[in-house]
Amino acid sequence: MNLPGLLDTEAIRKDFPVLDRVLHEGKKLVYLDNAATSQKPRQVLDALQQYYELHNANVHRGIHVLAEEATALYEGARDKVAAFVNAPSRDEVIFTKNASESLNLVANMLGWADEPYRVDERTEIVITEMEHHSNIVPWQLLSQRTGAKLKWFGITDDGRLDLSRIDEIITEKTKIVSFVLVSNILGTHNPVETIVRRAQDVGALVLIDASQAAPHMALDVQALQADFVAFTGHKMCGPTGIGVLWGRQELLEDLPPFLGGGEMIETVSMHSSTYAPAPHKFEAGTPPIAQAVGMGAAVDYLSGIGMDRIAAHEQTLTEYALHRLRDIPGLRIVGPETAEDRGAAISFTLGDIHPHDVGQVLDEQGIAVRVGHHCARPVCLRFGIPATTRASFYLYSTPAEVDALADGLEYVRNFFG
Amino acid sequence: MTMKLDSMYQDVILDHYKNPHGRGLRDGDAEVHHVNPTCGDEITLRVSLDGGTVRDVSYEGQGCSISQASASVLNELLVGKELPQARRIQETFLELMQSKGRIEPDDAMEELLQDAVAFAGVSKYPARVKCALLSWMAWKDATAQALGTGGKEPHPA
Numbered sequence: 389m390n391l392p393g394l395l396d397t398e399a400i401r402k403d404f405p406v407l408d409r410v411l412h413e414g415k416k417l418v419y420l421d422n423a424a425t426s427q428k429p430r431q432v433l434d435a436l437q438q439y440y441e442l443h444n445a446n447v448h449r450g451i452h453v454l455a456e457e458a459t460a461l462y463e464g465a466r467d468k469v470a471a472f473v474n475a476p477s478r479d480e481v482i483f484t485k486n487a488s489e490s491l492n493l494v495a496n497m498l499g500w501a502d503e504p505y506r507v508d509e510r511t512e513i514v515i516t517e518m519e520h521h522s523n524i525v526p527w528q529l530l531s532q533r534t535g536a537k538l539k540w541f542g543i544t545d546d547g548r549l550d551l552s553r554i555d556e557i558i559t560e561k562t563k564i565v566s567f568v569l570v571s572n573i574l575g576t577h578n579p580v581e582t583i584v585r586r587a588q589d590v591g592a593l594v595l596i597d598a599s600q601a602a603p604h605m606a607l608d609v610q611a612l613q614a615d616f617v618a619f620t621g622h623k624m625c626g627p628t629g630i631g632v633l634w635g636r637q638e639l640l641e642d643l644p645p646f647l648g649g650g651e652m653i654e655t656v657s658m659h660s661s662t663y664a665p666a667p668h669k670f671e672a673g674t675p676p677i678a679q680a681v682g683m684g685a686a687v688d689y690l691s692g693i694g695m696d697r698i699a700a701h702e703q704t705l706t707e708y709a710l711h712r713l714r715d716i717p718g719l720r721i722v723g724p725e726t727a728e729d730r731g732a733a734i735s736f737t738l739g740d741i742h743p744h745d746v747g748q749v750l751d752e753q754g755i756a757v758r759v760g761h762h763c764a765r766p767v768c769l770r771f772g773i774p775a776t777t778r779a780s781f782y783l784y785s786t787p788a789e790v791d792a793l794a795d796g797l798e799y800v801r802n803f804f805g
Numbered sequence: 806m807t808m809k810l811d812s813m814y815q816d817v818i819l820d821h822y823k824n825p826h827g828r829g830l831r832d833g834d835a836e837v838h839h840v841n842p843t844c845g846d847e848i849t850l851r852v853s854l855d856g857g858t859v860r861d862v863s864y865e866g867q868g869c870s871i872s873q874a875s876a877s878v879l880n881e882l883l884v885g886k887e888l889p890q891a892r893r894i895q896e897t898f899l900e901l902m903q904s905k906g907r908i909e910p911d912d913a914m915e916e917l918l919q920d921a922v923a924f925a926g927v928s929k930y931p932a933r934v935k936c937a938l939l940s941w942m943a944w945k946d947a948t949a950q951a952l953g954t955g956g957k958e959p960h961p962a
Contacts, residue, residue, distance in 0.1 A: 744869035760844050774845040
């Protein structure tokens with residue numbers, strides 16, 4: 389099979405110390421759990437260490453050298469992230485602790501907002517059946533608290549969004565449409581334009597969960613035409629504990645804060661307070677400073693390689709993996725079976741063998757995959773399965789690792805056969 | 806195949822997984838439904854008591870080889886036992902599964918647990934202990950309900 393567009397993984401893998409690990413008496417680590425979290429390159433680890441060794445201080449406060457350096461590094465990371473997603477303004481980039489917090493932040497802002505944004509019992513919220521739990525539960529909570537009706541798009545048999553009733557689902561009552569750009573369980577890359585256009589027609593806001601997109605492709609928040617975009621650092625070579633919410637500036641000015649505390653205020657008296665402008669209005673308390681710096685280093689690292697090249701690498705690898713997996717008897721892909729409009733996470737079932745058993749026997753061969761419902765249980769219910777096994781690739785994944793997975797799965801079949 | 810995995814997937818376990826004992830729901834005095842939220846394993850289990858004796862344990866569920874085999878072993882071990890003896894077996898199995906691989910079953914334990922001793926290797930895998938315990942916690946819960954002593958007990962998860 390011809391594999392065009394692959395990256396020089398031999399060079400890239402030298403940046404990721406953990407990929408040299410050998411497990412279970414001599415099995416080389418084959419890390420295929422990148423949709424859960426990515427590994428970290430030396431450049432990010434160094435940035436974290438340097439920050440703590442040389443610059444550690446709290447931000448936006450002290451009048452001393454370290455405080456100024458820490459602030460410059462933290463705000464510098466915001467500049468890097470803003471450029472990475474082509475944000476019109478750096479002030480539109482809010483640092484959170486992860487994508488879940490970003491999604492919850494929007495849900496809470498809308499619950500407390502005044503007209504015209506306010507979500508209440510006369511309004512509707514729209515999500516999809518293929519959301520991660522983090523883009524379901526905050527809306528269920530908002531729905532329960534406000535009386536707003538929660539509606540969703542279903543999934544077709546081949547793992548795509550069923551948009552056939554889009555005009556009935558997104559209506560004049562819809563205040564917010566929140567959906568995932570690339571599904572963490574199915575791998576589906578969703579048609580943003582169709583959904584955004586309908587939402588704009590009825591005056592609804594759009595929130596896009598880009599957690600599985602930002603690490604893998606060029607992300608342009610202006611081209612997406614959404615109102616908010618959420619993603620997380622740890623899936624894109626950054627540390628845990630740092631996420632991002634991008635939001636359009638006029639919305640961030642209009643919408644109320646959620647968490648109160650230091651950093652987010654302008655003045656405080658015992659009776660009332662006024663708030664700092666965005667993004668600080670939404671960053672109460674000491675932020676994850678080192679983590680933001682680490683995320684900035686991750687953005688530099690990914691940009692240095694080029695997001696388009698990373699996307700091309702993964703596209704080729706995904707195509708190859710789908711081709712190899714299709715040849716395994718009893719293997720059923722859950723999600724799109726072709727690499728078209730698809731990310732590099734592939735879920736599947738293997739005969740009647742439970743994913744837990746698949747994952748355990750793969751692990752003994754040094755192959756790390758995720759098993760379970762992947763925090764997207766409604767998808768499992770939709771396809772009538774308790775769980776799946778999921779292999780997910782990244783910029784350092786290789787065709788040899790795809791081969792190791794295919795061979796490993798043959799071994800699993802024989803073991804339980 | 807390395808030793809470690811072999812010590813988890815014993816032939817006894819694979820046999821019970823492929824040919825489960827007593828599977829299917831029959832009449833019972835109490836029914837419970839337990840799930841393992843981390844992996845989606847589920848079991849519906851009924852207990853039928855005859856005075857102080859376990860008359861039947863019937864079950865239906867879905868899950869991995871460990872959880873399915875464990876339910877089969879439970880049926881084989883507990884049906885026909887007096888309740889105090891059944892509880893002893895359940896408690897000993899629980900102790901073994903929570904041992905993190907540190908208990909080497911002795912003759913007395915082997916005699917008491919019989920096929921269930923094969924799960925000793927599973928106790929080394931923290932992520933899988935809940936799979937092995939799912940049916941046993943369901944049985945404990947259902948038995949308490951059948952006896953009318955306080956209803957639902959906490960789930961193992």
